[in-house]
Amino acid sequence: MLSKKQLRNDVDAVAKALQKRNFSFDIKALSALENSRKKNQVKTQELQNLRNTQSKSIGKAKAAGEDIKPLLASVADLGDELDAAKSELQSIQVQIDDIALSMPNIPHDSVPAGNSEDDNVEVSKWGEPGQYDFEVKDHVDLGEMHGLDFETAAKISGARFSVMTGKIARLHRALTQFMLDQHSEINGYTEAYVPYLVNSESLTGTGQLPKFEADLFKTHLHGEEGDAKTLYLIPTGEVPITNMMRDTLVNEKELPLKFVGHTPSFRSEAGAYGRDTRGLIRQHQFEKVELVQVVKAQDSYQTLEQLTGHAEGILQALELPYRKVNLCAGDLGFSAAKTYDLEVWLPGQSAYREISSCSCFEDFQARRLQLRYKNKETNKPELLHTLNGSGLAVGRTLVAVLENHQQADGSIKIPSVLQSYMGGLEFITQ
């Protein structure tokens, strides 16, 4: 959420900044609401003040043994008037909140202009796409040789699910373990295990709600929809991990906070009919190792580079060619101020595909989360900045390992950093 103060005092600047990401809103309507909010708030507060002072004088008069009847008569109508003013003010404030909650974050200055992923800017490249003296297979053909099974998954659940058995299941697990170890032992993150079902407050905190409910799987613990017991399957580990710190005033000495967690992610893919229907690229359920950092405002962009570097470290260790892309304003996620996508080379598609998305949210999430620390100099609480990134998406990493390290006979060479996680195995063969 953007700051209400900013919306109040600088609507035009906000509107202009959001134009960069093709978001527009009714400035006039907002200003009109703002004006009536002001009027009603002042009026309500005056009435409250009146009631408070009257009540106090009644208390004093009573204590002094005076007759309070005339005083009571003078406040007789105050209650109704106050109630009316309050409910009017509340309805205005709800409307303003709805607008504020639906507005995306303002892109950072270094975010390139553009409307779609075609306008994203390549920042750097690592490694060279491999040369193969045989016809390469894609991960579906390779995977089916080694235990990747979409048909069985379809029987159990439907489209966009997968089953893995045998060595490929172990490779999938090995990737997860390796990533967790690298981030916790070398990169200094604290490992976290978190719930996979979360309440709506958590999703509001990180920005998935109220706008993107259609992307989520929703459960009703018992009873019908509308029940208080609605929980959502997490669309990313970012949600529970970041929300661990919701409503906290962090001790400055503990900063930066760094957490890594392995969770499944569940996405309805409501807007992706017909896209990536083949293989593991776009699934309703996939594993991800997520990095989250909470830092002071002045450190956040430096931290974005660092965190992206941590994700890159995994790709490099796995010997997977990739490129780093600065997302253009039009392609930026709702809550992000700046995002680097890491795109891994997939020989089966002859294309770079997203495998990690590393974002700085500035104080956009922190404001919704009420995540702050006490600034020593001002002695005032200040919003922190949140960041996260996939380090990495495990399913897509598996795809990349299969495709990049395939051999002529369809066997898979296991990157050396993974071999100890695979019981010393060097190749996966049939």
Next chain:
RNA sequence: GGAGGGAUGGCAGAGCGGCUGAAUGCACUGGUCUUGAAAACCAGCAAGGACUAAUAUCCUUCCAGGGUUCAAAUCCCUGUCCCUCCA
């Protein structure tokens, strides 16, 4: 499944209709003392909001939502979460 107890500032914890935005301790900030530090002592220290050039002033907030009252942290109802005991 049944019976109780609880949720208060960064943390711990008192308060149980008007004198309470809230005792006390810890933490934190500043100071005295000290070569320096610790200890001790002194002082300060909740958040959010309105209005304002700023100060001043005012409003809201003691788990959440309703209710009673001129007045609610305090009384009543509902919900959530925690704890204890019984089966």
